[in-house]
Amino acid sequence: xxxxxxxxxxxxxxxxxxxxxxxxxxxxxxxxxxxxxxxxxxxxxxxxxxxxxxxxxxxxxxxxxxxxxxxxxxxxxxxxxxxxxxxxxxxxxxxxxxxxxxxxxxxxxxxxxxxxxxxxxxxxxxxxxxxxxxxxxxxxxxxxxxxxxxxxxxxxxxxxxxxxxxxxxxxxxxxxxxxxxxxxxxxxxxxxxxxxxxxxxxxxxxxxxxxxxxxxxxxxxxxxxxxxxxxxxxxxxxxxxxxxxxxxxxxxxxxxxxxxxxxxxxxxxxxxxxxxxxxxxxxxxxxxxxxxxxxxxxxxxxxxxxxxxxxxxxxxxxxxxxxxxxxxxxxxxxxxxxxxxxxxxxxxxxxxx
Amino acid sequence: xxxxxxxxxxxxxxxxxxxxxxxxxxxxxxxxxxxxxxxxxxxxxxxxxxxxxxxxxxx
Numbered sequence: 001x002x003x004x005x006x007x008x009x010x011x012x013x014x015x016x017x018x019x020x021x022x023x024x025x026x027x028x029x030x031x032x033x034x035x036x037x038x039x040x041x042x043x044x045x046x047x048x049x050x051x052x053x054x055x056x057x058x059x060x061x062x063x064x065x066x067x068x069x070x071x072x073x074x075x076x077x078x079x080x081x082x083x084x085x086x087x088x089x090x091x092x093x094x095x096x097x098x099x100x101x102x103x104x105x106x107x108x109x110x111x112x113x114x115x116x117x118x119x120x121x122x123x124x125x126x127x128x129x130x131x132x133x134x135x136x137x138x139x140x141x142x143x144x145x146x147x148x149x150x151x152x153x154x155x156x157x158x159x160x161x162x163x164x165x166x167x168x169x170x171x172x173x174x175x176x177x178x179x180x181x182x183x184x185x186x187x188x189x190x191x192x193x194x195x196x197x198x199x200x201x202x203x204x205x206x207x208x209x210x211x212x213x214x215x216x217x218x219x220x221x222x223x224x225x226x227x228x229x230x231x232x233x234x235x236x237x238x239x240x241x242x243x244x245x246x247x248x249x250x251x252x253x254x255x256x257x258x259x260x261x262x263x264x265x266x267x268x269x270x271x272x273x274x275x276x277x278x279x280x281x282x283x284x285x286x287x288x289x290x291x292x293x294x295x296x297x298x299x300x301x302x303x304x305x306x307x308x309x310x311x312x313x314x315x316x317x318x319x320x321x322x323x324x325x326x327x328x329x330x331x332x333x334x335x336x337x338x339x340x341x342x343x344x345x346x347x348x349x350x351x352x353x
Numbered sequence: 354x355x356x357x358x359x360x361x362x363x364x365x366x367x368x369x370x371x372x373x374x375x376x377x378x379x380x381x382x383x384x385x386x387x388x389x390x391x392x393x394x395x396x397x398x399x400x401x402x403x404x405x406x407x408x409x410x411x412x
Contacts, residue, residue, distance in 0.1 A: 002402070004381040010389075012382050037381070037388050037398045045385050140381055142402045154358065163369045164361055166399065172357055172368060197371055197397055204366055220393040226370065 003057045003141030009047035012058065020137060020145035025072035028149035030081065034162040035062035035139045038170060039196050044130070051114065051131040060085035060127040061169040062139025063162060074150040081153035082168045083146055087125030087136060090151035100124065102323060106148070107134045119318045167197070175201025175261070178308030179209055181325075182257035186210035191246060191255035191298065192232070193291040195223035198308055199261035203232045206259070215249060217242055246298045254300030260307050262291035302329070371397040377404040 005015045020029055038061050043049050063082040066075045075081065088095050088103035095103050103124040107115065111134050112122030118132075125147070128138015137144060146153060156165050175198045184190060190206045192199050195218035206214045207230065216227035217235045224234040235245045246255060292307060299305055307319075319326065360366040373396045376384055384398040 002378060004378065004400075010386075012385050014379050014381055032378075032402055035378075035400050037384055037400070041385070042389055045389060140378065140400060142378070157358075157362070160362070161369075162401075163372055163399065165358070165368070167368050167371070168357060168361075172366070176357060196392075200371065201366070208360070208365060222393045223396065226396065229370070230367075 001142040003137070004059060005054075006044060006052055006056045006058055007054045010045060012045065015055070017055075017057065017141075020143050022068060022070045023145065024147060025070040026148050026150055027070040028066055028073045028075045028146045028153070029068035030062070030064040030083065030139070030144050030146055030153075031067045032062050032064040032139055032142055032144060033080070034064070034166050035059050035141075036166060036169075037061075037140070039198070040129070049130045049132070051135075053131065053135070056128070056130070056135070057137040057141050058128040059138030059140030059144075060129055061166065061171065062127075062144065063156070063166050063169065064139075064144075067143070069149070072150065075153060075155075080156040082156060082165050083127070083139065083144075084152045084154070084168070084173070085127055085129075085170045086152070087127065087134060087147055088151055089148050095151070099323065100152070111135060115321075119321045121322060123321050167201075171197040172201050174198050174308060175203075176205045178202040178259045178261055178306050179205035181306035181308070182206070182259050182304050184209040184211050184257055187212045188256040189213040189215065189250055190257045190259065191215045191217065191295070192227075192259045192261055193217045193295050194260070194262035194309065195220065195227045195234075196261060199223075199259070200226055200230070202259050202261055202308065203227050203230050206257075207231060211257075215246065215255065242294060243298050250300070254298055254303065256300055257304040257306065258295040258299040260292045260295045260305075260309050262309050302332070372399050374398045375404065376400060378402040 001017060001019045002014055003017050004012055006012055041058055044052060044058060066077050066079045066081060069075050069077060086101045087106035088100035089105035092104040101124050106125030107122055111131055114132050115122040123133055125134035125136055127136050154168055178198060179202045182190060184206055188211045190211045192202050192214060195216050203214050203216055214232040215235060216232040217237055218224050219236055219238045224236055227234055235242055296305055361368060373394060378400045381400050384400060388395045388398050
């Protein structure tokens with residue numbers, strides 16, 4: 001079959017490679033009808049992600065037709081499916097909690113060791129995204145093997161085009177979860193850094209969750225225009241100072257919730273970002289997280305920070321990769337005392353005697 | 354996930370607006386370069402194996 005393969009920084013080629021085969025009972029083979037290039041594929045293209053090997057097939061946003069199934073697959077030949085990019089077993093502790101990106105079994109054991117070293121615990125498997133995540137062949141190809149095909153794939157209802165559902169594979173749920181992690185409340189003002197696909201879906205999701213205002217930040221005019229199409233106000237950080245603009249737009253308070261949808265390769269001519277870029281280019285650092293810093297500083301006191309964008313640094317990756325929630329904050333003492341009193345009296349009244 | 358699928362079916366979330374370019378799988382290296390070099394115009398590249406007209410911009 002033909003497939004898009006990685007050969008080094010800025011060197012990807014379409015090669016003829018072996019067709020995938022059923023290896024495990026729960027596998028299925030999908031004939032690809034549509035597959036997208038993700039912003040995170042550019043991290044591979046730019047050589048930011050370690051453990052890539054020449055000839056690795058890329059692609060983790062794809063869909064197509066089921067053409068072969070193992071005896072343990074629940075899919076049926078001829079079905080159209082969209083395949084989520086995380087490879088999850090469906091039966092471990094984390095899958096039991098529907099935290100599929102934290103699956104213990106989707107990533108083969110020898111690759112898990114690398115994740116243990118870097119992040120404290122192994123990561124789930126991913127399609128076409130380095131040997132850190134299992135070394136699985138991706139879907140920018142004519143065919144792909146889908147492990148645990150009884151868990152991830154979504155059968156597409158009749159009447160929907162590929163273009164309508166393809167992004168269920170990654171960027172739509174990623175954007176939705178970015179908004180969900182911001183705990184948006186009705187009436188909130190939400191700021192979104194980055195108007196790439198994830199940021200633009202986060203904008204739509206934030207409005208659906210009840211945000212009154214969404215402020216989108218980027219420097220690409222076309223992308224800011226798309227954000228405005230969905231009702232967002234926008235800041236072009238090349239024309240205005242982001243922090244000052246946000247303060248002015250929110251009466252000096254700051255947004256209730258901030259979402260970083262930029263992360264790894266943030267742009268901008270700011271002192272901290274220039275330092276990050278020098279570190280990354282000399283391998284003293286692994287990412288450029290200017291947007292995360294800016295989002296945290298601009299968020300209102302007591303607000304919420306959602307970090308959707310990829311991170312690889314030793315500082316933030318163990319948290320991002322594993323989906324940890326942290327809630328820093330000096331106690332709002334008088335409120336805390338009241339809540340504590342209510343909770344402890346409730347606990348006393350429900351304690352079995 | 355079915356919730357998001359329903360949101361698409363009910364027209365609450367627009368997904369197709371994002372696609373700026375559709376092209377053949379054979380043109381994927383060109384798609385990577387375009388996406389990398391021009392993120393203003395190239396918002397999303399969708400590759401379709403066997404796509405008849407390579408490198409056709411959406412719309």
